[in-house]
Amino acid sequence: MPASHSTRRGAPTRHGRTAAVSGAGLLATVLLAGSLVGCSEEGEQIPSIGYAIDNTVTTYNANSVAGAVSGARQAFARVLPGFNYTGPEGGPVADTDIGTANAMPGDALTIQYKLNPNSVYSDGVPMSCDDLVLTWAANSGRFPMFEAASTAGYSDIDRIDCQTGAKDAVVTFKAGRNFTDWKSLFGATSMMPAHTVAGAAGVPDIVAAVQNSDQGALTRVADFWNDGWTMAPGDLDLALFPASGPYKVESFSEDEGLVLVANDRWWGNRPATSRIVVWPKSSDVSARIGDGSVEVVDVAAGSAPDLDLGGFDVTEVPSRSVEQFVLSTSGLFEDAAGRRAFAACLPREELASKFGIATQSDEAGAATGGPVDTRVTAPDSLVHQSVAGAVGGRYETADTAAATDALADTGNTSATVRVGYLGPNPRRAEIVSAVAAACAPAGITVQDVASPEFTPTMLRDGQVDVVLAGTAAAPGAAGTAAATTAMYALRSGVRSNFGDYSNGRVDQIVDQLAVDSSTATQLSLSTEAENILWSDVPTVPLFDQPRTVAFATGLQAGAINPTRSGAGWNMDRWVLRR
Structure with a gap:
């Protein structure tokens, strides 16, 4: 498995030791990380490397409803490999x-x-x-x-x-x-x-x-x-968790993390480091960094409180995951007018500017950014720019009058909207706070109901009205170069469609886009889909989720992968010397 690949997007800005890297800049960063392998033999190799992620690990099965929104893909990509893996560019790479x-x-x-x-x-x-x-x-x-x-x-x-x-x-x-x-x-983690x-x-x-x-x-x-593959710390029957990759599960506990060790039956290249410890979000990443338990960090920017990444090489990069609101289709939001009321009071441009990451430069060379305006096209697809025009200037800034009028169409003059997400997450807490301030003048009270136990299924169960998450409602790393996962999360009957949105024409479009890659079809149908979706508003895309990826000084072969795979995509090549 190669140690590194290139990835994409984002104009360079810097603050402290963290770099927001674009096209050529990120390519150089990733290639540099990969080129470190074999470049230095100084120092003693550390036998165990800690890897912190911003999601829970609740199951071995990344394909189930619970697993797809967990950190299973980040934790087990080199435990349960497949015929391909998602590379840093976002596309499938043959394994x-x-x-x-x-x-x-x-x-x-x-x-x-x-x-x-x-x-x-x-x-x-x-x-x-x-x-x-x-x-x-x-x-x-x-x-x-x-x-x-x-x-x-x-x-x-x-x-x-x-x-x-x-x-x-x-x-x-x-x-x-x-x-x-x-x-x-x-692909990786799909074959159980x-x-x-x-x-x-x-x-x-x-x-x-x-x-x-x-x-x-x-x-x-x-x-x-x-x-059957549910994973609770301290309670694993290891006979149920055989591995097909270079690592296998050894143990899982609150104090020791999820421990992966070299699989002695692996037929490929032996792992460069024999032990990897995955630290899920619940493990207090800041404390684990402080006590020296973590050498690789891959989290949404600002999602982990009080991170001190001194002694790490840090990069902030836009990911393939789109930060978004996923709306219920029951209660206030059973009527599309209710969903439009919420969307109308959102300050999307302000949220993208403050919490996203610069993705282009203006004529003077200054970094600029903007909200994501499509749900069914990838940002580097040929038709993306044209399809993004379907929004037609709607829902860019908070429009109190429009929100009030839409709310009145539901027969209400006031409403309460509960926004859930996996917490604690300071960045998302700030987003919800900003939305609450913007929506209050329209009579919409926005409540932050985040919790460490949150899952997107709470939307379907009526425990929250809105989910704040990434692509397909994933709390952590998500997304690929293809729009497949995002599209199907809007299709009727698909369980990753947590809001239970249903539109027969959208279903037809998703089905056709999945099998017809011609530019004309992609442009025509994607534009039609976005026109429907900006009217129905089952989701409100915000911005490309920024990721903070940090490798401890001395770690070789660390390579950024801003997709659903996360930095652990090549963990079997990591080497740490000190």
Whole structure:
């Protein structure tokens, strides 16, 4: 696995030792970080490296509803690798340690997957195409007993030809459903160990159960897939957590963190450092830095209180995740007028300027920034600028009169809106405070109901009215170069659509954008979608979430990855010498 890649975006500004890095600047930073490998042998190698993230780790399964909004992708990318990983540029990068995926000729998209002949789990059970079949079954939407976060791509697969226990499989997509982002499927953290599920569920042949649509067997499989990999500190049955990557889980506790150690059955290059300790948000990152437990930090800028990053090389970079409000579609917000009232009182330009990161320069060379105006296009896509015009100047500044009028359309002259997010988070607390001040004149009282136990499912359960989070309501690192995850979080029936927004035309557009990459289609349909979405307002995008990424002085091979993978994407290459 390569030690470094380049990434993108953002105009350079500096304050203290933290740099906000753009295009060429970040490229230089990342390449420099990667080039440090092997450049210096001075100092003694430290046998353990601490890695702090801004999210919880509640499950081994990053594909479930709970897992997709947890830190599982950051923690387990090198514990449960797949046929690809999300690289720093935001796109899928083939991971040939696991195997190969190659398109075959034919009208229907058909991919041949071949697992590495040496691939084996840490418990000695070989990897097999059973793992692919389980991944498809769980994420396809065909079997609703599985609580998968998203069906993107997997719902377009017609069948998987797999002989139980074999090392190869042929995946055939439905006619006319040539999913353009297919290279991201079956990637890091998506393939869970089928043999573990089979044993726990009492289903000896998962492939046969899927092929025969055995509802009884699949219900037992889903029960374990949904909840069987829940992770509580101090309470792990390690037999249920076999690894397919260079690291495996050794332990998880409040005091010692999530400990990953070298997997002695790994067939690829040995990890450069034998022990990585992942420190979730609940572990008090500031205290862990203070006591020397953390050498790598990857958090949303301003999200962790009282960080002292002296002795670290620090970079602030815009990420692939869009900071946004995700709105309920019940209560006050059942009527789109209620959602428009909230959106109208938001000072989006002010929020982007104060809490985002500069992304371009004006004619004088001064750094400027602005709010994100699209939900279904990536900022570096060819059609992004044109599609962003669909907002038409709406919802840029707080408009008390418009908010008051929209609120009146719901039959109310006042309302209370509860905003939830994973706390403590000083940056998001400031955002909510700014919104509360802007919305009060319109009769809208905004309450901050953040908590350390917060999850986006509270929106669906009616415990909050709005979620403040990143792409697809993820509290921490999120996003890729493709708009796939963001689009599907607005599609009816997809569980990462936490506000339960439903619009038949938007569903049709999402389905078409997923299989048609032509510029004309992307421009036409994305613009139509944004016109609908700025009228319905199921979400309000704010700005590209800034990330603070810090590597302790002396750490080699640290490489920024401002995507859902986070800095831990290449943790098996990290070396720390002192």
